[in-house]
Amino acid sequence: MSDTYPLSNLAAIDAAHHLHPFSDMKKLNADGTRIIQRGEGVHIFDSHGKKYLDGFAGLWCVNIGYGRKEIADAVAKQMNELPYYNTFFGTTSSPTTLLAEKVTSKAGPRFNHIFFTGSGSEANDTWFRMARVYWAAVGKPQKKTVIARRNGYHGSTVAGASLGGMKYMHEQGDLPIPGIVHIGQPYWYGEGGDLTPAEFGLKVARELEAKIDELGEENVAAFVAEPIQGAAGVIIPPETYWPEIDRICKARNILLVTDEVICGFGRLGEWFGHQYFGVEPDFAPIAKGLSSGYLPIGGVLVSDRIADVLINEVGDFNHGFTYSGHPVCAAAALENLRIIEEEKLVERVRDDIGLYFAKKWGALAEHDFVGEAESIGLMGGLQLAADKKTRTRFEKPDPIGSLVRNHALANGLVLRATGDRMLASPPLVIRHEEVDEMARIAKLALDAAWKELR
Ligand code: PLP
Numbered sequence: 001m002s003d004t005y006p007l008s009n010l011a012a013i014d015a016a017h018h019l020h021p022f023s024d025m026k027k028l029n030a031d032g033t034r035i036i037q038r039g040e041g042v043h044i045f046d047s048h049g050k051k052y053l054d055g056f057a058g059l060w061c062v063n064i065g066y067g068r069k070e071i072a073d074a075v076a077k078q079m080n081e082l083p084y085y086n087t088f089f090g091t092t093s094s095p096t097t098l099l100a101e102k103v104t105s106k107a108g109p110r111f112n113h114i115f116f117t118g119s120g121s122e123a124n125d126t127w128f129r130m131a132r133v134y135w136a137a138v139g140k141p142q143k144k145t146v147i148a149r150r151n152g153y154h155g156s157t158v159a160g161a162s163l164g165g166m167k168y169m170h171e172q173g174d175l176p177i178p179g180i181v182h183i184g185q186p187y188w189y190g191e192g193g194d195l196t197p198a199e200f201g202l203k204v205a206r207e208l209e210a211k212i213d214e215l216g217e218e219n220v221a222a223f224v225a226e227p228i229q230g231a232a233g234v235i236i237p238p239e240t241y242w243p244e245i246d247r248i249c250k251a252r253n254i255l256l257v258t259d260e261v262i263c264g265f266g267r268l269g270e271w272f273g274h275q276y277f278g279v280e281p282d283f284a285p286i287a288k289g290l291s292s293g294y295l296p297i298g299g300v301l302v303s304d305r306i307a308d309v310l311i312n313e314v315g316d317f318n319h320g321f322t323y324s325g326h327p328v329c330a331a332a333a334l335e336n337l338r339i340i341e342e343e344k345l346v347e348r349v350r351d352d353i354g355l356y357f358a359k360k361w362g363a364l365a366e367h368d369f370v371g372e373a374e375s376i377g378l379m380g381g382l383q384l385a386a387d388k389k390t391r392t393r394f395e396k397p398d399p400i401g402s403l404v405r406n407h408a409l410a411n412g413l414v415l416r417a418t419g420d421r422m423l424a425s426p427p428l429v430i431r432h433e434e435v436d437e438m439a440r441i442a443k444l445a446l447d448a449a450w451k452e453l454r
Contacts, residue, residue, distance in 0.1 A: 039066025061293030078331035096325035120261035121155025123285035153231035186237035201238030222255035227273025233421030234381025265289025269350030297329035407445035
């Protein structure tokens with residue numbers, strides 16, 4: 001391939017033909033695209049042969065690390081046997097059905113069913129419709145409105161982006177669609193003022209109750225939130241937050257949806273984020289870690305309460321995707337889950353590497369530039385601060401994180417930046433010495449950016 005398209009030309013070809021998601025295209029065309037050629041373990045290699053430690057696991061998804069031949073073999077086998085069949089009109093294929101059994105077995109007793117999708121966005125669109133169908137079937141068709149959170153992220157489809165609370169997404173395409181409203185986020189560092197984290201956690205959770213009162217309980221279908229907000233900057237809620245949300249949803253008969261697209265499949269040291277926080281959702285959209293990103297597949301875990309009504313009252317749910325339960329993606333996912341189980345990666349995050357990561361990532365909080373550095377499992381968020389003593393943020397947070405990210409990248413570490421927060425989410429197979437390396441380069445990047453700002 002490189003004979004026909006020398007690598008040096010790829011950037012020009014890319015600029016000429018490829019529109020990228022979430023990228024400033026003008027800047028990208030001027031700077032040139034980064035072309036990633038190969039991955040192995042926690043490392044990726046670009047077209048110049050430069051090696052990076054991927055502290056972000058692709059896009060929060062390569063849980064088992066790169067280059068696992070077992071997945072390639074399982075995919076090749078399934079490709080040869082049955083490259084495609086659908087799950088419409090009462091059909092299935094064996095990996096799809098076995099995957100349904102395997103995933104639900106990890107999600108706790110309340111979940112015995114899954115609806116497959118091709119992505120996390122489709123998973124969010126799916127429960128959004130299913131929730132309304134459920135309430136209509138139980139005689140409450142007016143229960144339609146969904147409450148979500150400011151700065152939540154639930155994908156890029158029209159419903160997904162509407163459920164998300166990203167202002168810059170709503171501004172493009174006239175979103176949110178009707179029937180979706182947003183309340184505050186449990187972002188204590190940025191919005192907690194003089195309250196303690198515990199007080200603030202309760203305060204923002206109770207915004208849900210106030211919104212339900214305002215809309216009328218009889219009109220509200222569901223509340224959706226990520227167990228830990230990912231794209232917003234790995235915002236870990238105060239301890240008081242989730243128990244109060246769970247209580248309110250139960251007391252007010254509102255379906256609870258935990259978007260597990262990032263937190264699912266071991267990232268927090270439990271199979272799912274709702275298990276970590278001890279809450280009882282009715283739906284849980286999943287994707288990413290389901291196949292460790294090796295092939296696109298997602299789904300919605302559907303609790304018995306909903307599934308019973310869907311099966312016995314609704315019968316035909318008129319919804320689905322050509323690639324719902326794609327057999328090759330399902331084969332990749334099954335093999336991925338086998339690896340996670342066999343290598344005890346979830347337990348490893350909970351009992352070993354997650355604790356080590358917390359120590360190393362947490363130590364970055366000693367830096368003058370860092371207001372707070374927190375993590376759960378292998379999901380870390382770091383708050384950059386103009387004055388850490390007074391918890392003062394930068395006036396214009398936007399370029400601050402990118403500055404650190406760029407220094408990290410130049411030194412061989414991929415981190416993500418959201419405004420003035422740094423985000424980390426390495427593969428679950430990361431070794432202790434690789435965590436050391438992550439922390440070393442992150443500190444170096446903080447030093448360099450801090451120097452530049454002063
Ligand atoms: N939900 C959450 C919490 C996510 O982080 C993402 C993607 O990052 C999505 C949904 C959307 O998933 P996808 O990009 O597979 O559509």
